[in-house]
Amino acid sequence: MAQRQKIAFQGEYGAFSEQAALAFFGNGCTPVPREGFRDVFQDVLTKKVSAGIVPVENSLFGSVHQNFDLLQEFPLSIVGEVKLRIRMNLMSLPGTSLRSVRNVYSHPQALGQSDRFLRSLKDVTLHQFYDTAGAAKMIAEQQLTGAAAIASLQAAEHYGLKVLKKGIETDRQNFTRFVVLSRTPVRPRGAAKTSLIFSTNHAPGSLVQCLSLFAERGVNLLKIESRPIVGRPWEYLFFVDVAGSSTDEHLVSALTEMKEHTSSLKILGSYTIGKVVR
Structure with a gap:
């Protein structure tokens, strides 16, 4: 087996x-x-x-x-x-009613994503927790009354909690x-994307020069995000997703020339564009 x-x-x-x-x-x-x-x-x-x-x-x-x-x-x-x-769901110990809930626990993002529903509750205190399912586990293990967690339906089933309200997220999208x-890269099949991280030379126009290399070769830029470099105030790393595999000729050309305009460049991986699970 x-x-x-x-x-x-x-x-x-x-x-x-x-x-x-x-x-x-x-x-x-x-x-x-x-x-x-x-x-x-x-x-x-x-x-x-x-x-x-x-x-x-x-x-x-x-x-x-x-x-x-x-x-x-x-x-x-x-x-x-x-x-x-x-999908966010409010859950508690069996026998708890929605009206009796006074404390709600969940991950900060889950609390934020359920903000509209939570504002409709009266006399409720919100508590940030390290994990959505962890909040459900804590309520079940400690048998907390008057408490509820925001987590998945699977968490409710796993920890024996009652679902008070399904689908409380503010936006369905x-x-x-x-x-x-x-540890090992893969060769993507079908439509692919490549993720990379780079920092530019400290010179005017360096970022524009890097990004223009993709545009000139018809490479679609899917995402760009900046993060500060620790220990180097006001300098940034750029996280980028582009369409295609790092072995594609046009992307190889762009990445090769890009090295002239960057102080560091790391290809995080090329992989098949993922499915959407609803």
Whole structure:
């Protein structure tokens, strides 16, 4: 019998990251919960797991900056992606009514994404927690009365909680993009994208020169984001997604010339454009 792939994710069982792992790898994988994002990267690097999966951006709340920093730090490759529709649900101990809830626990992004519903509740205090599913687990283990968590339906089922209200997210077009991490790069099949990080030479027009190399070769720029460089005030790293594989002739040409205008350049990986899971 083939050994099941172990896939590290941040959070507890029932977390959206676990759903993303199952959506990408299928039910034949074994999701492995880890406390922090750095733990996921470290487990992949040290071969404790076959791969890892982490969120990098949400359609409503933007990028998960810590994971961009970790992508720069760790010598790992992005080998895939999946975009997961996020549905927020309010849950509590069985026997709890919506009117009796006085404290709501969840990850800061989940609280923010459910802001309109939460503002409709009276006399409720919001508490930030490290993980959506972790909030559900805490309520179940500590048997907290008058408390509710915002998490997935899978978390409610896993921890034996009652769902008080389904679909409390403010915007139904709520998606999170997850990337899959591996020690070894892959050759993408079909439509591909390439992710890279670079810093420019400290000279006027350097960023424009870099980006124009893609435009001149008809390479579609899919995403660009800047992050400050630690220890170098007012200097930035740029995270970029472009259409195509790093082995495509036009992209090879752009990246080769780009080295003349950058002080650092790291290709994070080329991979097949991921599916949207609703």
